[in-house]
Amino acid sequence: MSNFLQDIMGMLWQKQRVSPKRDDVIGIGRYLSKEEKVKPKPQITTKVITLADLKTFISTEGLVTIKPYNLLAGAGGSSTMPSNYNLIDVSWDGLGNGTYVLNLPLASSLPYRNIRIITDGSLDLGAQDKILLTAAVGDTIDGGANFELSKRYEGVSIWSDGTEWIVIQAKAH
DSSP states (O other), rough: HHHHHHHHHHHHHHHHOOOOOOTEEEEEEEEEEEEGGGGOOOOOEEEEGEEEEEEHHHHTTTTOOOOOOEEEEOOOEEEEOTEEEEEEOOEOOOOOOOOEEOOOOOGGTTTTTTTEEEEEETTTSSSSHHHHHHHOOOOBBBBEEEEOOOOOOEEEEEESSSSSEEEEEEEEE
């Protein structure tokens, strides 16, 4: 048995609690594809990194950024949602009334991802300002081409099943 496994087994046996240190290592594994999860002998890529390198590993491996992406929207504008964020916080620029289009990436490019999109208190009362979430060509959002946010502090949680976006929760005041 390796020293690493012996150390873990020893801590479990002794029920020790230790504070992690920057030079401690952690093993990370990832299935090569979603289909591998159900195979009797799945192919998994593994890597051992130090805790100090964990942040860099997450950034370079294309995993999700934990902090929100702050989007300033305005009437007649549009953008494509960045694919490395799970939370999009939308503020309205206050320079007019209308619709801002936020284009979602292909659901197949972000399989099994949950994205939350929220508005802050800057949207105009009375639903004159709208954020229109638009699915990529060939995709849908709950079977439709788009989903609308038009209230202050409104939000939606959408999930990609690999072929379409599914609304799993919607909040409105």
